[in-house]
Amino acid sequence: xxxxxxxxxxxxxxxxxxxxxxxxxxxxxxxxxxxxxxxxxxxxxxxxxxxxxxxxxxxxxxxxxxxxxxxxxxxxxxxxxxxxxxxxxxxxxxxxxxxxxxxxxxxxxxxxxxxxxxxxxxxxxxxxxxxxxxxxxxxxxxxxxxxxxxxxxxxxxxxxxxxxxxxxxxxxxxxxxxxxxxxxxxxxxxxxxxxxxxxxxxxxxxxxxxxxxx
Amino acid sequence: xxxxxxxxxxxxxxxxxxxxxxxxxxxxxxxxxxxxxxxxxxxxxxxxxxxxxxxxxxxxxxxxxxxxxxxxxxxxxxxxxxxxxxxxxxxxxxxxxxxxxxxxxxxxxxxxxxxxxxxxxxx
Numbered sequence: 157x158x159x160x161x162x163x164x165x166x167x168x169x170x171x172x173x174x175x176x177x178x179x180x181x182x183x184x185x186x187x188x189x190x191x192x193x194x195x196x197x198x199x200x201x202x203x204x205x206x207x208x209x210x211x212x213x214x215x216x217x218x219x220x221x222x223x224x225x226x227x228x229x230x231x232x233x234x235x236x237x238x239x240x241x242x243x244x245x246x247x248x249x250x251x252x253x254x255x256x257x258x259x260x261x262x263x264x265x266x267x268x269x270x271x272x273x274x275x276x277x278x279x280x281x282x283x284x285x286x287x288x289x290x291x292x293x294x295x296x297x298x299x300x301x302x303x304x305x306x307x308x309x310x311x312x313x314x315x316x317x318x319x320x321x322x323x324x325x326x327x328x329x330x331x332x333x334x335x336x337x338x339x340x341x342x343x344x345x346x347x348x349x350x351x352x353x354x355x356x357x358x359x360x361x362x363x364x365x366x367x368x369x370x
Numbered sequence: 371x372x373x374x375x376x377x378x379x380x381x382x383x384x385x386x387x388x389x390x391x392x393x394x395x396x397x398x399x400x401x402x403x404x405x406x407x408x409x410x411x412x413x414x415x416x417x418x419x420x421x422x423x424x425x426x427x428x429x430x431x432x433x434x435x436x437x438x439x440x441x442x443x444x445x446x447x448x449x450x451x452x453x454x455x456x457x458x459x460x461x462x463x464x465x466x467x468x469x470x471x472x473x474x475x476x477x478x479x480x481x482x483x484x485x486x487x488x489x490x491x492x493x
Contacts, residue, residue, distance in 0.1 A: 193478050194476075194478035194479070208416065211412065211415035211416065212412070212416070214411070214415075215408050215409070215411040215412035215415070216408060216412075218407075218408055218411075218445070218446065218447055219404060219408055219445070222401070222402060222445050222446045222447075223400055223401055223402070225401070226446075227446045227476045227478035227479060228446045228447060229446070229447065229450075229479065229482060230446075230447035230450035230451050230454075230472075230482075231411060231447065232411045232414055232415075232451060232454070233447075233450050233451060233454050233482075233486065234482075236454070237482075237485070237486075259481075260481075260482075260485065261481060261482050262478070262479075262480060262481020262482055263478075264478070338416065341412060341416075364401065365401070366401065
């Protein structure tokens with residue numbers, strides 16, 4: 157029995173470590189020199205084949221960044237404003253100059269995200285849902301890159317209903333949402349949690365992060 | 371405890387406790403009361419026919435009450451989104467109030483909130 161517990165412990169440790177390995181710590185020199193208070197997240201460039209990726213991802217990005225202490229501009233309203241100003245696609249939005257973003261939105265920094273994977277691959281007995289996001293935070297005034305990161309989150313159909321991944325996914329299943337059946341949306345939450353929050357790789361804390369939690 | 375007496379259920383329970391300790395260890399309590407804000411943004415795009423402004427406003431107004439009960443602030447963007455929904459329902463005065471509250475809570479939003487407020491009278 158003790159051997160079994162040891163193996164359980166090892167399993168837990170292994171689960172905890174995946175997602176943090178194989179990345180070199182981030183260089184925070186620019187971030188510390190130009191600490192942003194606010195971040196505008198543009199709709200991501202979607203390199204996956206799933207057109208739902210853009211908005212499945214965009215609706216899971218605010219929470220982890222805001223909980224790190226930054227003001228995150230309302231993603232849907234920013235998207236709408238851009239569209240009303242003749243920019244219908246994420247590609248066109250990403251091409252807007254920093255000066256223009258500063259003038260129209262008043263953001264300190266812009267987060268540019270590229271979705272490399274978004275969606276499920278179906279195999280014989282199960283499916284694997286993968287979300288991979290590359291993100292770059294750019295200072296509006298100086299144009300310097302403040303931070304860069306990448307994260308992949310995966311969930312196989314066998315994981316549903318619990319486990320570490322199930323517990324980390326924050327999307328609440330509610331009456332309003334349960335008609336939406338895109339598993340990659342939930343996996344996006346996990347990818348974003350892994351992308352922005354780990355020490356040494358994620359964002360530093362912003363001005364709204366409580367001092368007592370530092 | 372005699373190892374032979376431990377039932378599979380018990381080991382599963384212990385595993386569950388260990389996992390939850392692990393998960394909570396990684397995540398400190400949230401700063402904000404999130405309610406359904408991000409889920410509403412999601413269904414705005416994924417299920418536009420179901421995510422009517424009426425439904426969204428009802429859910430967000432409930433969330434606001436719950437945030438007060440939970441004694442937690444509303445998150446960035448919440449009031450801006452609610453204001454935009456009021457605007458879509460033709461309630462420009464309520465929309466303006468929400469944009470002003472977003473700006474008061476988060477001064478970083480001033481440029482965008484002034485712009486959204488300005489658009490209320492323009493359209």
